[in-house]
Amino acid sequence: MSTELGVRSAVVVAPPVVDRKVRQRRSWLPALLRTVVGRSAAIVVLLAVWEAAPRLGLVDRTFLPPLSEVLRAWWGLLDGGRLGENARASLVRSFSGFGLAVGIGVPLGLLIGWYRPLAELLSPLLELFRNTAALALLPVFVLVLGIGETSKIAIVLYACLWPILLNTISAVRTVDPTLLRLARSLDLSPLRLFQKVILPASVPVVFTGIRLAGAVSILVLVAAEMVGAKAGLGYLINASQYNFAIPQMYAGILTISVIGVAFNQLLLAIERRLTAWRPGPPTS
The missing domain is CATH 1.20.5 (Single alpha-helices involved in coiled-coils or other helix-helix interfaces)
Incomplete structure (x- = not known):
């Protein structure tokens, strides 16, 4: 029982x-x-x-067609292969320039931020170029490098380099002094101090520059593709405007917006992965 x-x-x-x-x-x-x-x-x-x-007649539908018409035009461009071809050309140029900027800007920024004499030597040059708009130099890039792929990748590289470089320099210089004193009290060598303290603490600010550069890479490229390009989303938008194919023009603009948001979310996911040790996740 x-x-x-x-x-x-x-x-x-x-x-x-x-x-x-x-x-x-x-x-x-x-x-x-x-x-x-x-x-x-x-x-x-x-x-x-x-x-x-x-x-409803609130705006002239000739210049701003309804979203449904734009989506039909977008599907027509996608089905005909034009959208994929132009988007592919833009993404190759944008990612090439962006990747080169990351590969150059992050190591150079860490070096300049870590070695004060080098920073003092290059500071005037950095101030000069950081205040020179990339699009203002577009005619120079076209004259020197031609109207082919090289000039477009170079202008993206130039535009993306400065947010990455300057944020990386700032990240190294603004590491918490308490962490540095604690690390030095452990008799860490300068190389180990850089690897164990400076580099991990710099990642969030460095990624802020990388995310800014990701947005810049697409915006600057679209403007560059409107000059002397035969493919790309900027070329598609410009050609649609000239041919008065307004729905197709908005379809190209919408595609750029979606690509920009997707690229930013990808960078944000990588940032979260690399800064998982932080108490709060980064915000978009």
């Missing part, structure tokens, strides 16, 4: 696993829905206004 009561009490006390999982699912589903709705509400409103304003 006592054994039977013990079994019954065990059955009663033991929490059902299925019910616990259901409760957990119910607890995070509303939070997830609130996050998705909160992040997408403004975009949904913008798209709804874009669709409704031309149809």
Whole structure:
């Protein structure tokens, strides 16, 4: 009899696993829905206004067609292969210049930030070039390097280099002095100090520059492709404007926006992975 009561009490006390999982699912589903709705509400409103304003006559639909027409034009460009061809050309140029800027800017910024004499030597030159807009030098790049791929990759490289370089220099110089004193008290060599303290502490600020450069790489390239290019999203937008194919023009602009957001989210995910030790995740 006592054994039977013990079994019954065990059955009663033991929490059902299925019910616990259901409760957990119910607890995070509303939070997830609130996050998705909160992040997408403004975009949904913008798209709804874009669709409704031309149809209600609030704006001239000749110059701002409804979103549905733009999406049909976008699908036509994608189905015909033009969108993929031009997007591919832009992405190759943009990623090439951006990758070269990261490969040059991060090591050079770490070096300049770490060695004060080198920083003092190069400071006037850095101030001169950082205040010279990349698009202002576009004619110079075209004259020197021609209208081919080299000039477009070079202008992206130049535009992306400065956010990465300057943020990297700032990251090294603004490392918490307490960390440096603690590391020096452990008799770490300068190389170990750089590897174990300076470099990890600099990653968040360095990635801020990299994310800024990611946005710049696309914007500057689109402007460069409007001059002497035969492929690319900038060329597609410019040609559509000249041919008065306004829905196709907006389709190209929409494609650039989506690529920019996707690229930023990719960089943000990499940043989160590399700075997982930090107490709070970076914000987009």
